Amino acid sequence: MTTAATQMDRSVRPPRAWLTVACFAAVAVFAYGPILLEMARDWARDDNYSHGFLVPFVAAYFLWQRRERLAALAPAPAWSGLLLLLVGLAGLVVGEIGAEQFTKRLSLLVVLGGGIAFLAGWRWLRAVAFPYAYLLFMVPLPYLLYDAVAFPLKLFAARFATTVVANLGIPIYAEGNVIYLEATTLQVADACSGIRSLMSLLALAAAFAYLTQRPGWRRWVLFLSAIPIAIATNMARIVGTAVLADHYGAKVAMGFFHEFAGLAVFGAALVLLFVAGALLSRIGRRSEAAA
Numbered sequence: 001m002t003t004a005a006t007q008m009d010r011s012v013r014p015p016r017a018w019l020t021v022a023c024f025a026a027v028a029v030f031a032y033g034p035i036l037l038e039m040a041r042d043w044a045r046d047d048n049y050s051h052g053f054l055v056p057f058v059a060a061y062f063l064w065q066r067r068e069r070l071a072a073l074a075p076a077p078a079w080s081g082l083l084l085l086l087v088g089l090a091g092l093v094v095g096e097i098g099a100e101q102f103t104k105r106l107s108l109l110v111v112l113g114g115g116i117a118f119l120a121g122w123r124w125l126r127a128v129a130f131p132y133a134y135l136l137f138m139v140p141l142p143y144l145l146y147d148a149v150a151f152p153l154k155l156f157a158a159r160f161a162t163t164v165v166a167n168l169g170i171p172i173y174a175e176g177n178v179i180y181l182e183a184t185t186l187q188v189a190d191a192c193s194g195i196r197s198l199m200s201l202l203a204l205a206a207a208f209a210y211l212t213q214r215p216g217w218r219r220w221v222l223f224l225s226a227i228p229i230a231i232a233t234n235m236a237r238i239v240g241t242a243v244l245a246d247h248y249g250a251k252v253a254m255g256f257f258h259e260f261a262g263l264a265v266f267g268a269a270l271v272l273l274f275v276a277g278a279l280l281s282r283i284g285r286r287s288e289a290a291a
Helices: 006-047 046-054 055-065 066-069 078-099 101-119 122-127 128-140 143-167 197-211 217-224 226-248 250-254 256-289
Strands: 172-175 178-181 185-187
Touching: 006 046, 006 078, 006 101, 006 256, 046 055, 046 128, 046 197, 055 066, 055 128, 055 197, 066 122, 078 101, 078 122, 101 122, 101 128, 122 128, 143 172, 143 178, 143 197, 143 226, 178 226, 185 226, 197 217, 197 226, 197 256, 217 226, 217 256, 226 256
Parallel strands: none
Antiparallel strands: 172 178, 178 185
């Protein structure tokens, strides 16, 4: 039998729960609003992270897909989540003191995870693990880490392109990330190293793998395949640019072709990613049929 006190308790809990969530959201917006705005400015002015505008919407879509599962999952607030929340706030303070943008931005995700665990429980946090983790793609890397990845890629791309072009009978040599031809000089910039398309392609590959592959190793293989695909397609771009520059001069290679090549290379990378996904899906069907 349901008592009047129990009925009253049920009628009171939802408003209290929503009020708590609303208060948490208000405090988060107040603390992180300026940080989010500055991060959005970075998305707008840095082509490496222009995909950041789409990441929250993609994460929201994956969260919406879990709406029935979350509705059936009873909230179980955990005080241990408060510890994670406080760690995130400590990261915000440290980032403010050190004027380190990456630390402040990353602390937002830590606070968000701690807030979910504190208000709804760790089971809720596990249930939203993928859309929550997907938000990492919207956080620009610190320049120290970015340069640590981009610089070796530029050197490797320049050497590879030089080797390929030399085998085509074109006089060429490279020093560092600078390629010397008879008529002109080319510099392998960050955009040509593969790092730019790699950022966006990894975000796309994560969503694509999650939607098209069943849980397991195939998702990871498809996601990680974005790395060699991005590097290989950009190396092909450098080779094509060098060949055009040798035959028609630097103006032809660095004009319209340079801009168009960037789009064409990313389009080719998408095609290869979809092909890899189709092959993995076929392997999965064969293994399931054999079982």
